Amino acid sequence: MKARYLSILGKLMLGLLLSLTVNAAEPVTSGSVTIPNPPKAKTNFSAEQPCVEPIDVMRRSHGLFLKHSRNDTMRHGMRTSNYSLVTCINCHVTSDEHGNYPSVKEGTEHFCRSCHSYAAVTIDCFQCHASHPEEVISSKVNEVSSIKLDSLGTPNTSP
Amino acid sequence: MNEEFSPTQNRRDFLKNTAVVAGITVVPGVLLYTGSMAHQPENAVTSDRRWGMLIDTTKCTSGCDACVNACIEEHGLTEEVRAEVKPQWIRKVGLRDKQTGKEHSLPMMCQHCEKPPCVDVCPTGASFKRADGIVLVDRHICIGCRYCMMSCPYKARSFVHETLENQKPHSPRGKGTVEACNLCVYRVDKGLNPACVEACEKDGQKAMLFGDLNDPNSEIHKRLKEIGSTALRADMRLNPGIRYQGL
Numbered sequence: 001m002k003a004r005y006l007s008i009l010g011k012l013m014l015g016l017l018l019s020l021t022v023n024a025a026e027p028v029t030s031g032s033v034t035i036p037n038p039p040k041a042k043t044n045f046s047a048e049q050p051c052v053e054p055i056d057v058m059r060r061s062h063g064l065f066l067k068h069s070r071n072d073t074m075r076h077g078m079r080t081s082n083y084s085l086v087t088c089i090n091c092h093v094t095s096d097e098h099g100n101y102p103s104v105k106e107g108t109e110h111f112c113r114s115c116h117s118y119a120a121v122t123i124d125c126f127q128c129h130a131s132h133p134e135e136v137i138s139s140k141v142n143e144v145s146s147i148k149l150d151s152l153g154t155p156n157t158s159p
Numbered sequence: 160m161n162e163e164f165s166p167t168q169n170r171r172d173f174l175k176n177t178a179v180v181a182g183i184t185v186v187p188g189v190l191l192y193t194g195s196m197a198h199q200p201e202n203a204v205t206s207d208r209r210w211g212m213l214i215d216t217t218k219c220t221s222g223c224d225a226c227v228n229a230c231i232e233e234h235g236l237t238e239e240v241r242a243e244v245k246p247q248w249i250r251k252v253g254l255r256d257k258q259t260g261k262e263h264s265l266p267m268m269c270q271h272c273e274k275p276p277c278v279d280v281c282p283t284g285a286s287f288k289r290a291d292g293i294v295l296v297d298r299h300i301c302i303g304c305r306y307c308m309m310s311c312p313y314k315a316r317s318f319v320h321e322t323l324e325n326q327k328p329h330s331p332r333g334k335g336t337v338e339a340c341n342l343c344v345y346r347v348d349k350g351l352n353p354a355c356v357e358a359c360e361k362d363g364q365k366a367m368l369f370g371d372l373n374d375p376n377s378e379i380h381k382r383l384k385e386i387g388s389t390a391l392r393a394d395m396r397l398n399p400g401i402r403y404q405g406l
Contacts, residue, residue, distance in 0.1 A: 070299060072203075074295070074297050074299070075287070075289070075297070076203035076204060076289070076290070077198070077204040077289060077291070077344065077348045078200060078201060078202065078203055079200045079345065079348050079349075080200050080201050081200075086328045086329070089328065090328075127322075127323075127333040127334065128298060128323075128326060128331040128332055128333030128336075129326065129328070129331040130325070130326050130327065130328040130331070133328070134327065134328045134329075
Protein backbone atom coordinates (compact mmCIF):
# COMPACT_ATOMS: atom_id res chain seq x y z
CA MET A 1 0.00 0.00 0.00
CA LYS A 2 2.67 2.39 1.15
CA ALA A 3 4.78 1.62 -1.86
CA ARG A 4 1.84 2.42 -4.14
CA TYR A 5 1.28 5.77 -2.42
CA LEU A 6 4.94 6.51 -2.79
CA SER A 7 4.93 5.74 -6.50
CA ILE A 8 1.88 8.00 -7.00
CA LEU A 9 3.63 10.70 -5.03
CA GLY A 10 6.72 10.17 -7.17
CA LYS A 11 4.69 10.58 -10.34
CA LEU A 12 3.07 13.72 -8.96
CA MET A 13 6.46 15.14 -8.09
CA LEU A 14 7.72 14.35 -11.57
CA GLY A 15 4.69 16.08 -13.09
CA LEU A 16 5.25 19.09 -10.88
CA LEU A 17 8.90 19.20 -11.83
CA LEU A 18 8.04 19.01 -15.53
CA SER A 19 5.44 21.76 -15.23
CA LEU A 20 8.00 23.85 -13.40
CA THR A 21 10.48 23.44 -16.24
CA VAL A 22 7.82 24.50 -18.75
CA ASN A 23 6.98 27.47 -16.58
CA ALA A 24 10.63 28.33 -16.31
CA ALA A 25 10.97 28.13 -20.10
CA GLU A 26 7.95 30.39 -20.77
CA PRO A 27 9.41 33.76 -19.74
CA VAL A 28 12.31 33.16 -22.13
CA THR A 29 9.99 32.84 -25.16
CA SER A 30 7.88 35.83 -24.27
CA GLY A 31 11.07 37.74 -23.69
CA SER A 32 12.39 37.07 -27.21
CA VAL A 33 9.07 37.69 -28.99
CA THR A 34 7.47 40.94 -27.95
CA ILE A 35 3.72 40.97 -27.38
CA PRO A 36 2.36 42.78 -30.46
CA ASN A 37 1.61 46.42 -29.92
CA PRO A 38 0.74 47.69 -33.41
CA PRO A 39 1.13 51.43 -33.94
CA LYS A 40 -2.01 53.57 -34.02
CA ALA A 41 -3.54 54.44 -37.39
CA LYS A 42 -3.39 58.01 -38.66
CA THR A 43 -7.13 58.61 -38.64
CA ASN A 44 -10.35 56.84 -37.74
CA PHE A 45 -12.59 55.64 -40.53
CA SER A 46 -15.65 57.28 -38.93
CA ALA A 47 -16.74 58.59 -35.55
CA GLU A 48 -18.21 55.20 -34.58
CA GLN A 49 -15.70 52.93 -36.24
CA PRO A 50 -11.91 53.13 -36.15
CA CYS A 51 -11.24 51.00 -39.26
CA VAL A 52 -13.16 50.09 -42.44
CA GLU A 53 -14.80 47.21 -40.53
CA PRO A 54 -15.17 46.64 -36.76
CA ILE A 55 -11.85 45.78 -35.14
CA ASP A 56 -12.66 42.12 -34.43
CA VAL A 57 -13.72 41.58 -38.05
CA MET A 58 -10.54 43.25 -39.30
CA ARG A 59 -8.35 41.15 -36.99
CA ARG A 60 -9.85 37.93 -38.21
CA SER A 61 -10.59 38.63 -41.88
CA HIS A 62 -8.24 41.32 -43.18
CA GLY A 63 -6.37 38.70 -45.21
CA LEU A 64 -9.57 37.62 -46.93
CA PHE A 65 -10.54 41.23 -47.66
CA LEU A 66 -7.14 41.89 -49.19
CA LYS A 67 -7.22 38.74 -51.29
CA HIS A 68 -10.75 39.42 -52.54
CA SER A 69 -9.86 43.00 -53.34
CA ARG A 70 -6.66 41.91 -55.06
CA ASN A 71 -8.55 39.71 -57.50
CA ASP A 72 -11.23 42.30 -58.17
CA THR A 73 -8.66 45.01 -58.79
CA MET A 74 -6.29 42.93 -60.85
CA ARG A 75 -8.82 41.06 -62.99
CA HIS A 76 -11.73 43.49 -63.22
CA GLY A 77 -10.26 46.95 -62.60
CA MET A 78 -12.45 47.53 -59.54
CA ARG A 79 -10.40 50.08 -57.64
CA THR A 80 -12.36 50.81 -54.50
CA SER A 81 -10.19 52.01 -51.66
CA ASN A 82 -11.71 50.33 -48.57
CA TYR A 83 -9.81 47.06 -48.76
CA SER A 84 -6.94 48.30 -50.89
CA LEU A 85 -3.49 47.45 -49.57
CA VAL A 86 -2.25 50.92 -50.55
CA THR A 87 -4.95 52.54 -48.40
CA CYS A 88 -4.11 50.26 -45.46
CA ILE A 89 -0.45 51.17 -45.71
CA ASN A 90 -1.13 54.90 -46.12
CA CYS A 91 -3.14 55.00 -42.91
CA HIS A 92 -1.43 52.39 -40.73
CA VAL A 93 2.27 52.85 -41.44
CA THR A 94 3.46 55.95 -39.66
CA SER A 95 6.88 57.55 -39.61
CA ASP A 96 8.90 58.47 -36.54
CA GLU A 97 9.82 62.06 -35.67
CA HIS A 98 12.65 62.04 -38.25
CA GLY A 99 10.28 61.00 -41.02
CA ASN A 100 11.67 57.46 -41.24
CA TYR A 101 9.31 54.56 -41.76
CA PRO A 102 9.77 51.26 -39.90
CA SER A 103 11.15 48.35 -41.90
CA VAL A 104 8.85 45.50 -42.79
CA LYS A 105 11.83 43.14 -42.86
CA GLU A 106 13.08 43.49 -39.30
CA GLY A 107 11.96 44.63 -35.87
CA THR A 108 8.36 44.83 -34.73
CA GLU A 109 7.65 48.49 -35.39
CA HIS A 110 5.93 48.02 -38.74
CA PHE A 111 2.15 47.71 -38.39
CA CYS A 112 1.87 44.45 -40.34
CA ARG A 113 5.00 42.93 -38.88
CA SER A 114 4.15 43.62 -35.25
CA CYS A 115 1.46 40.91 -35.24
CA HIS A 116 2.77 38.71 -38.02
CA SER A 117 6.15 38.11 -36.41
CA TYR A 118 4.41 37.30 -33.11
CA ALA A 119 2.09 34.84 -34.84
CA ALA A 120 5.02 33.50 -36.92
CA VAL A 121 3.08 34.02 -40.14
CA THR A 122 5.23 35.00 -43.10
CA ILE A 123 3.70 37.61 -45.38
CA ASP A 124 4.89 37.89 -48.97
CA CYS A 125 3.00 41.07 -49.89
CA PHE A 126 5.98 43.35 -49.49
CA GLN A 127 8.33 41.52 -51.82
CA CYS A 128 6.42 43.40 -54.50
CA HIS A 129 4.16 45.94 -52.79
CA ALA A 130 5.39 49.11 -51.14
CA SER A 131 5.52 48.72 -47.36
CA HIS A 132 5.18 52.41 -46.55
CA PRO A 133 3.39 55.46 -48.00
CA GLU A 134 4.72 56.91 -51.21
CA GLU A 135 5.65 60.45 -50.15
CA VAL A 136 9.02 59.50 -48.66
CA ILE A 137 10.14 57.51 -51.67
CA SER A 138 9.03 60.20 -54.08
CA SER A 139 10.74 63.00 -52.17
CA LYS A 140 13.94 60.97 -52.20
CA VAL A 141 13.81 59.93 -55.84
CA ASN A 142 12.00 62.66 -57.66
CA GLU A 143 9.52 65.35 -56.80
CA VAL A 144 7.68 64.89 -60.09
CA SER A 145 6.08 61.60 -59.08
CA SER A 146 4.34 63.13 -56.08
CA ILE A 147 2.77 65.75 -58.33
CA LYS A 148 1.58 63.02 -60.65
CA LEU A 149 0.09 61.13 -57.74
CA ASP A 150 -1.84 64.16 -56.57
CA SER A 151 -3.41 64.46 -59.97
CA LEU A 152 -4.29 60.78 -59.78
CA GLY A 153 -6.16 61.30 -56.55
CA THR A 154 -4.26 58.54 -54.76
CA PRO A 155 -5.21 58.76 -51.12
CA ASN A 156 -1.83 59.93 -49.94
CA THR A 157 -2.87 62.41 -47.33
CA SER A 158 -6.46 61.48 -46.55
CA PRO A 159 -7.27 57.78 -46.18
CA MET B 160 -65.09 30.31 -83.08
CA ASN B 161 -64.21 33.87 -82.25
CA GLU B 162 -61.81 35.44 -84.69
CA GLU B 163 -59.66 36.90 -81.92
CA PHE B 164 -58.62 33.44 -80.81
CA SER B 165 -57.68 32.11 -84.23
CA PRO B 166 -54.13 30.75 -84.24
CA THR B 167 -52.99 33.01 -87.11
CA GLN B 168 -54.20 36.15 -85.33
CA ASN B 169 -52.41 35.06 -82.21
CA ARG B 170 -49.20 34.49 -84.03
CA ARG B 171 -49.43 37.91 -85.65
CA ASP B 172 -50.04 39.52 -82.26
CA PHE B 173 -47.19 37.59 -80.78
CA LEU B 174 -44.79 38.75 -83.46
CA LYS B 175 -45.98 42.33 -83.19
CA ASN B 176 -45.61 42.34 -79.42
CA THR B 177 -42.20 40.72 -79.56
CA ALA B 178 -41.02 43.39 -81.96
CA VAL B 179 -42.25 46.11 -79.60
CA VAL B 180 -40.59 44.47 -76.58
CA ALA B 181 -37.36 44.00 -78.49
CA GLY B 182 -37.40 47.65 -79.50
CA ILE B 183 -37.84 48.75 -75.90
CA THR B 184 -34.99 46.60 -74.65
CA VAL B 185 -32.57 47.60 -77.39
CA VAL B 186 -33.10 51.34 -77.07
CA PRO B 187 -32.27 51.67 -73.35
CA GLY B 188 -29.33 49.33 -73.92
CA VAL B 189 -27.95 51.62 -76.57
CA LEU B 190 -28.55 54.70 -74.48
CA LEU B 191 -26.90 53.07 -71.49
CA TYR B 192 -23.83 52.22 -73.52
CA THR B 193 -23.27 55.68 -74.95
CA GLY B 194 -24.29 57.42 -71.72
CA SER B 195 -21.97 55.77 -69.19
CA MET B 196 -18.50 56.45 -70.55
CA ALA B 197 -16.85 57.10 -67.19
CA HIS B 198 -15.71 53.91 -65.45
CA GLN B 199 -16.95 53.66 -61.90
CA PRO B 200 -14.37 52.16 -59.52
CA GLU B 201 -16.89 49.72 -57.99
CA ASN B 202 -17.89 48.30 -61.39
CA ALA B 203 -15.97 45.70 -63.34
CA VAL B 204 -14.55 46.75 -66.70
CA THR B 205 -16.45 45.42 -69.70
CA SER B 206 -15.72 44.53 -73.29
CA ASP B 207 -17.78 47.55 -74.42
CA ARG B 208 -14.44 49.24 -74.62
CA ARG B 209 -11.18 48.21 -76.10
CA TRP B 210 -8.23 50.33 -75.18
CA GLY B 211 -5.68 50.93 -77.86
CA MET B 212 -3.03 53.28 -79.11
CA LEU B 213 -2.12 54.81 -82.42
CA ILE B 214 1.52 55.80 -82.89
CA ASP B 215 2.35 58.22 -85.67
CA THR B 216 5.81 57.15 -86.87
CA THR B 217 6.04 60.18 -89.14
CA LYS B 218 6.19 62.36 -86.01
CA CYS B 219 8.27 60.11 -83.74
CA THR B 220 11.97 60.98 -83.97
CA SER B 221 14.99 58.79 -83.32
CA GLY B 222 16.56 61.13 -80.75
CA CYS B 223 13.50 61.34 -78.53
CA ASP B 224 12.97 58.91 -75.66
CA ALA B 225 10.44 60.86 -73.60
CA CYS B 226 8.04 57.87 -73.52
CA VAL B 227 10.73 55.47 -72.31
CA ASN B 228 11.87 57.80 -69.55
CA ALA B 229 8.31 58.47 -68.45
CA CYS B 230 7.70 54.72 -68.19
CA ILE B 231 10.86 54.19 -66.13
CA GLU B 232 9.87 57.02 -63.81
CA GLU B 233 6.21 55.99 -63.54
CA HIS B 234 6.84 52.36 -62.68
CA GLY B 235 10.15 52.76 -60.86
CA LEU B 236 12.15 50.62 -63.30
CA THR B 237 15.33 52.08 -61.88
CA GLU B 238 17.10 49.11 -60.30
CA GLU B 239 20.82 48.67 -60.88
CA VAL B 240 21.09 45.39 -62.76
CA ARG B 241 23.14 43.92 -65.57
CA ALA B 242 22.29 45.41 -68.96
CA GLU B 243 21.09 42.01 -70.24
CA VAL B 244 18.31 41.78 -67.69
CA LYS B 245 17.25 45.43 -67.47
CA PRO B 246 13.45 45.73 -67.55
CA GLN B 247 12.06 47.15 -70.77
CA TRP B 248 8.37 47.86 -70.70
CA ILE B 249 8.78 50.19 -73.67
CA ARG B 250 11.77 50.74 -75.93
CA LYS B 251 12.62 52.71 -79.02
CA VAL B 252 13.16 50.71 -82.19
CA GLY B 253 14.74 51.95 -85.41
CA LEU B 254 13.65 50.60 -88.79
CA ARG B 255 15.37 51.10 -92.13
CA ASP B 256 13.97 50.25 -95.53
CA LYS B 257 16.77 48.44 -97.38
CA GLN B 258 15.50 49.59 -100.77
CA THR B 259 15.03 53.28 -100.15
CA GLY B 260 17.00 53.86 -96.96
CA LYS B 261 13.94 55.48 -95.38
CA GLU B 262 14.27 55.36 -91.60
CA HIS B 263 11.58 55.10 -88.95
CA SER B 264 11.82 55.34 -85.20
CA LEU B 265 9.03 54.00 -83.08
CA PRO B 266 8.25 52.93 -79.53
CA MET B 267 7.67 49.21 -78.99
CA MET B 268 5.84 47.75 -76.07
CA CYS B 269 3.24 45.09 -75.29
CA GLN B 270 0.85 45.28 -78.24
CA HIS B 271 -2.16 44.24 -76.12
CA CYS B 272 -3.31 41.66 -78.65
CA GLU B 273 -6.88 40.58 -79.01
CA LYS B 274 -5.60 37.00 -79.14
CA PRO B 275 -2.48 37.16 -77.01
CA PRO B 276 -0.11 34.17 -77.34
CA CYS B 277 1.26 34.90 -73.85
CA VAL B 278 -2.20 34.16 -72.42
CA ASP B 279 -2.49 30.96 -74.46
CA VAL B 280 0.74 29.50 -73.14
CA CYS B 281 0.60 30.59 -69.48
CA PRO B 282 0.39 27.44 -67.35
CA THR B 283 -1.13 29.14 -64.30
CA GLY B 284 -3.51 31.71 -65.76
CA ALA B 285 -1.33 34.55 -64.50
CA SER B 286 -1.06 36.04 -67.97
CA PHE B 287 -4.52 37.26 -68.84
CA LYS B 288 -6.49 39.74 -70.90
CA ARG B 289 -8.85 42.09 -69.14
CA ALA B 290 -12.33 42.51 -70.60
CA ASP B 291 -11.34 45.91 -72.00
CA GLY B 292 -8.39 44.44 -73.92
CA ILE B 293 -5.47 45.25 -71.60
CA VAL B 294 -3.10 42.29 -71.32
CA LEU B 295 -1.63 41.91 -67.83
CA VAL B 296 0.41 39.56 -65.66
CA ASP B 297 -1.19 38.62 -62.35
CA ARG B 298 2.03 38.38 -60.42
CA HIS B 299 0.24 36.90 -57.43
CA ILE B 300 0.07 33.62 -59.34
CA CYS B 301 2.96 33.99 -61.82
CA ILE B 302 5.51 31.23 -61.21
CA GLY B 303 8.21 32.88 -63.31
CA CYS B 304 8.47 30.16 -65.95
CA ARG B 305 8.91 32.76 -68.73
CA TYR B 306 6.98 30.76 -71.29
CA CYS B 307 5.06 33.96 -72.14
CA MET B 308 8.32 35.76 -72.86
CA MET B 309 9.20 33.08 -75.38
CA SER B 310 5.78 33.14 -77.00
CA CYS B 311 5.58 36.92 -77.44
CA PRO B 312 6.47 37.86 -81.04
CA TYR B 313 7.18 41.45 -79.93
CA LYS B 314 9.65 40.60 -77.13
CA ALA B 315 7.54 42.79 -74.94
CA ARG B 316 8.05 41.12 -71.58
CA SER B 317 10.77 41.32 -68.96
CA PHE B 318 11.67 39.14 -66.01
CA VAL B 319 12.73 40.48 -62.64
CA HIS B 320 15.99 38.78 -61.71
CA GLU B 321 16.93 40.58 -58.51
CA THR B 322 15.27 41.47 -55.23
CA LEU B 323 13.70 44.92 -55.53
CA GLU B 324 13.36 47.69 -52.97
CA ASN B 325 11.16 50.79 -52.79
CA GLN B 326 8.62 49.85 -55.44
CA LYS B 327 5.95 52.37 -56.32
CA PRO B 328 2.69 51.75 -54.42
CA HIS B 329 0.68 51.94 -57.65
CA SER B 330 3.05 49.63 -59.55
CA PRO B 331 4.07 46.61 -57.50
CA ARG B 332 6.78 44.42 -59.01
CA GLY B 333 9.04 41.74 -57.59
CA LYS B 334 11.70 39.13 -58.14
CA GLY B 335 10.79 35.94 -59.93
CA THR B 336 7.86 37.25 -61.94
CA VAL B 337 7.34 38.41 -65.51
CA GLU B 338 6.21 41.95 -66.21
CA ALA B 339 5.36 44.13 -69.18
CA CYS B 340 3.61 47.31 -70.23
CA ASN B 341 0.25 47.39 -68.47
CA LEU B 342 -0.92 50.51 -70.34
CA CYS B 343 -0.72 52.20 -66.91
CA VAL B 344 -3.95 50.40 -66.13
CA TYR B 345 -4.51 52.20 -62.81
CA ARG B 346 -4.35 55.54 -64.64
CA VAL B 347 -6.63 54.34 -67.43
CA ASP B 348 -9.19 53.20 -64.83
CA LYS B 349 -9.19 56.74 -63.47
CA GLY B 350 -9.74 58.24 -66.91
CA LEU B 351 -6.15 59.36 -67.48
CA ASN B 352 -3.77 58.60 -70.34
CA PRO B 353 -0.81 56.22 -69.88
CA ALA B 354 2.39 57.91 -68.71
CA CYS B 355 4.15 57.49 -72.08
CA VAL B 356 1.31 59.15 -73.98
CA GLU B 357 1.26 62.01 -71.50
CA ALA B 358 5.03 62.46 -71.83
CA CYS B 359 4.91 62.30 -75.63
CA GLU B 360 2.28 65.02 -75.60
CA LYS B 361 4.25 67.19 -73.17
CA ASP B 362 7.95 66.60 -73.92
CA GLY B 363 7.88 64.53 -77.10
CA GLN B 364 6.58 64.80 -80.63
CA LYS B 365 2.85 64.34 -79.89
CA ALA B 366 3.01 61.08 -81.80
CA MET B 367 0.96 58.87 -79.45
CA LEU B 368 -2.80 58.76 -79.30
CA PHE B 369 -4.60 56.66 -76.70
CA GLY B 370 -8.28 55.82 -76.58
CA ASP B 371 -11.19 53.45 -76.95
CA LEU B 372 -11.05 51.63 -80.28
CA ASN B 373 -14.69 50.60 -79.97
CA ASP B 374 -16.13 54.07 -79.42
CA PRO B 375 -17.09 55.60 -82.80
CA ASN B 376 -16.78 59.09 -81.30
CA SER B 377 -13.28 58.67 -79.92
CA GLU B 378 -10.38 60.46 -81.58
CA ILE B 379 -8.47 57.22 -82.11
CA HIS B 380 -11.44 55.49 -83.75
CA LYS B 381 -11.93 58.41 -86.13
CA ARG B 382 -8.25 58.55 -87.02
CA LEU B 383 -8.02 54.80 -87.60
CA LYS B 384 -11.05 55.01 -89.86
CA GLU B 385 -9.45 57.82 -91.85
CA ILE B 386 -5.82 56.77 -92.23
CA GLY B 387 -4.05 53.54 -93.10
CA SER B 388 -2.54 52.00 -89.99
CA THR B 389 -0.24 49.04 -89.55
CA ALA B 390 -0.57 46.22 -87.06
CA LEU B 391 2.90 44.79 -86.44
CA ARG B 392 3.23 41.16 -87.52
CA ALA B 393 -0.30 41.27 -88.92
CA ASP B 394 0.45 37.88 -90.47
CA MET B 395 0.03 36.31 -87.04
CA ARG B 396 -3.54 37.62 -86.80
CA LEU B 397 -3.21 38.65 -83.18
CA ASN B 398 -5.09 41.92 -83.80
CA PRO B 399 -2.94 44.12 -81.58
CA GLY B 400 -4.44 47.12 -79.81
CA ILE B 401 -1.34 49.19 -80.61
CA ARG B 402 -1.33 50.47 -84.19
CA TYR B 403 1.31 52.35 -86.14
CA GLN B 404 0.76 55.04 -88.72
CA GLY B 405 3.19 55.83 -91.55
CA LEU B 406 5.14 52.56 -91.64
